[in-house]
Amino acid sequence: MSAPLLELENLRVSFPTAHGRVEVVKGISFTLGRERLGIVGESGSGKSMTGRSILKLIRSPGKVTADRMTFDGVDLLGQSERQMRAIRGARISMVMQDPKFSLNPVMTVGDQIAEALRFHARLSKGERKARVLSMLEAVRIDDPERVSRLYPHEVSGGMGQRIMIAMMLIPEPDLLIADEPTSALDVSVQSQVLDIIDDLIRTKGMGLIFISHDLNLVSRYCDRILVMNSGRVVEECAASELADASHPYTRGLLAAMPRLDETREELPVLDRASWGGT
């Protein structure tokens, strides 16, 4: 593994409520090289908050603290908003969940992708356009010229998500955070989209944080897996060893997965008492 790209130590995210501050991420630590890290956990376990706090996109009154949060030697917590803008998109990027909501409805696809380049690279309009078209081709869109003139409501969900990927990868960042990139898509196009991400990540030698609640997908597309529950990492293991996970929460999750090759009377649900979790 190469030198660490991202180092997180004791990351905490909290929000104020009527009953005092509530921590949604309670001190997680990990280091990430140019590898593919999966973060799994159920809804509300703090996966997305972890992803967004790396980009410092937790809006006030939410608060992010950490003992250490460095990206490629740069202390992210110490960066000003202006400095963060130079990092967002250009060095760390994020594919969001649902293209229906995460693409601007009144801007053409081409303009939105080009905008990701505009603030990070000095290119002429023509060069930018050429880059946009070749990027659309890279995410396997057949007629990039035509698609770049479409509006988001004119494309399908799967194509929308490929456009999202093109937009997030066009400035060639070093780290991509994919926050449930396929949970809004049909199962049939899920692997198509993930294959594209996987392919581009590998060829460009980037780091990937793949946030999902789908254990199967994560173990298929990642090298290493963090299992999160109520703001804490409960288990960390290589993807290939997921089946031998030891923590009762992970075991519970694994047991609750239906399989095609067996028939069970009843799927077990999580027995939350066994590890004292939520």
Place this chain on the structure above:
Amino acid sequence: MSLDTRIGPEPTLSPPSGSGSRRLKRAVSAVFWFCLTLALTFLGLLAITFFIGRIIPIDPVLAVVGDRASAQTYEAARVAMGLDRPLPVQFLSYVGDILTGNFGTSVSTGRPVLSDLGRVFPATLEMATLGIIIGVALGVPMGVIAASRQGSFVDQGIRVLGLLGYSVPAFWLGLVGLALFYAHLRWVGGPGRLDIFYDGLVPYVTGIMLIDSLLAGDFDVFRNAIWHLVLPASVLGFFSLAYIARMTRSFMLDQLSQEFVTTARVKGVPERVVIWRHAFYPIRIQLITVIALSYAGLLEGSVMIETVFSWPGIGNYLTSALLNADMNAVLGATLVIGAVFILINKISDVLYRVLDPRAR
């Protein structure tokens, strides 16, 4: 029609002239439907004003002949006014009259209603237009700034201003404005459209004093007209500003919480661009409706403001016509206001379609 350009096998191969003529054909049919719906809506408006005129318990004949006329005189006037004919015939002749510009004669002013309206409506139009310009130019940026700094000092200030716009009575603000800026500070002109010695100096062309004075090349009159217009227009502008700023703020807050705004931030787009291009751009469409409604409201003529500023506008005209049971004038003014509403709605409809790619 829009679909087959998309899923056709090789759309890029079709000659550009083909798509051009298709676009032209679409534009022509759009204009046709636009005119047709406009005409139908207008006919509906005519029907409404006509039947209002027939239903209300004001006897138009009595208003003309007076209550001491003999039965013969009354009957003769009734026949002369065509009121003895069946209703549909009356309606048709009414529509014909309106289309040929015959709105009847006003009982109280003794002049044709159309020429009265040609005098009073431009006065209101002038004031309302300046008012809406002030309201939009200040209200929209204020709403955007308030939303992008939600909860800040600026936001609170703008919210208080909005609240005042809802709660301060128009006539009070007008009177206080006159007392302060006219009587005390002498910054603006007093009531009326012009100082008395400028009256009638420029010939009537459009009825809009600012334009007429420029056409006549009389800059003294122009200056005096602005001098008089500024205060009432600002008062109207304040009320539309309050409403527009409030609506803009809530539209913006809604947009700023959308996922695509986060997407823009993830891309490293500067906050200024996030706010204006990503959040503000989509709400222009909703804002058009708000502004159009606000403008139409001002064009109705604010009776309060027109009274306080002795502005000879349509609000004043309509009110005095109502009080004098001057039915021709009332119906004529109602018709104009209704037509303005229809037109503004239609225009905002068209703008809507031009600006929103989803509605094209």
